[in-house]
Amino acid sequence: MMAYILNIETATKNCSVSVAKDGETIVCREMAEQGYSHAEKLHVFIEEVLREADLKFRDLAAIAVSQGPGSYTGLRIGVSAAKGLAFALGIPLIAVDTLAVLAAQAKVSDGIIIPMIDARRMEVYSAIFDVNLHKIREVQAEIVTENSFSELNSKIYFVGDCLEKCKTVLLKENFFFLDEIIYPSANEMSELSDVSYKKNDMVDVAYFEPYYLKDFMIATKSN
Structure with a gap:
């Protein structure tokens, strides 16, 4: 059975969303700006990729989100959206390592x-x-x-x-x-999230927290 996964990547200045079928990106929308516009752009991009892929929310098998490390603001926006969607749709949440995506x-x-x-x-x-x-x-x-x-x-x-x-x-x-590779993208999340989905490697929607850059820094310096 084919699996459609919505991928959300907001850990850096790149606000990026893709929808993938069995690990292959069908549609990707992204924009990298100096000022974080993730709050305004994210839900628009989600609606656009689903519309362009001719899918409804009910067609999704899972939601995947970039887990960090990265920007506190960017991660909070992406993870909140992903958790909200996964909870509302009753489907699994997958966390993908931001640095692996990059x-x-x-x-x-x-x-x-x-x-x-x-x-x-x-x-x-x-x-x-x-x-x-x-x-x-x-x-x-x-x-x-x-x-x-x-x-x-x-x-x-x-x-x-x-x-x-x-x-x-x-x-x-x-x-x-490799100067042309600057930000992680939901395009590369597609394959990684599909691997996790097939391995049943999910996170708990209620308790999942990303690697916030600030927390990460404090934890590292206290060692």
């Missing part, structure tokens, strides 16, 4: 991928993935210096919204910056 845009065949989300100053939120999107290192908040990732000798592909500042200190010859 890494999935890097179509490389060798080396490793390091997606990074800008925090402040030289601080970033990053994880490390192999080319098959298996996570090699969990999410961390870290301050990028000239020694960051220096223990890694394979090709490293960096993606995210903080590459310009990171280029000033990450100078090793095996470091490559």
Whole structure:
């Protein structure tokens, strides 16, 4: 039986929504703006993707949402909408790792991928993935210096919204910056959410909380 999943990605400045059938994006709507317009845009995009895909809310098998790390405001808006829809429709909620969504845009065949989300100053939120999107290192908040990732000798592909500042200190010859990949997108969520759906990997609608950037930072610094 085919599964239609609505994917919501609001962890960064990109407000992004897709509807997918069996892991393939049918329609995607997104807009990245300096001022967060997620509150105004999100529900409009949800209605637009469903209308364009000729689907009704009742046709959806699940709602997927980007779980962070990311912007407090963006995550709160996306997760609130996703939880509300999942609850109202009586369908499962799937949480997708924001950094995996970002890494999935890097179509490389060798080396490793390091997606990074800008925090402040030289601080970033990053994880490390192999080319098959298996996570090699969990999410961390870290301050990028000239020694960051220096223990890694394979090709490293960096993606995210903080590459310009990171280029000033990450100078090793095996470091490559994929400048065109800036924000996570609901387009890449489609495959990831479908995998979770087929594995029955859901979260509790009532109790699910995202990785808020602020909480994440405090937790990291208290170690």
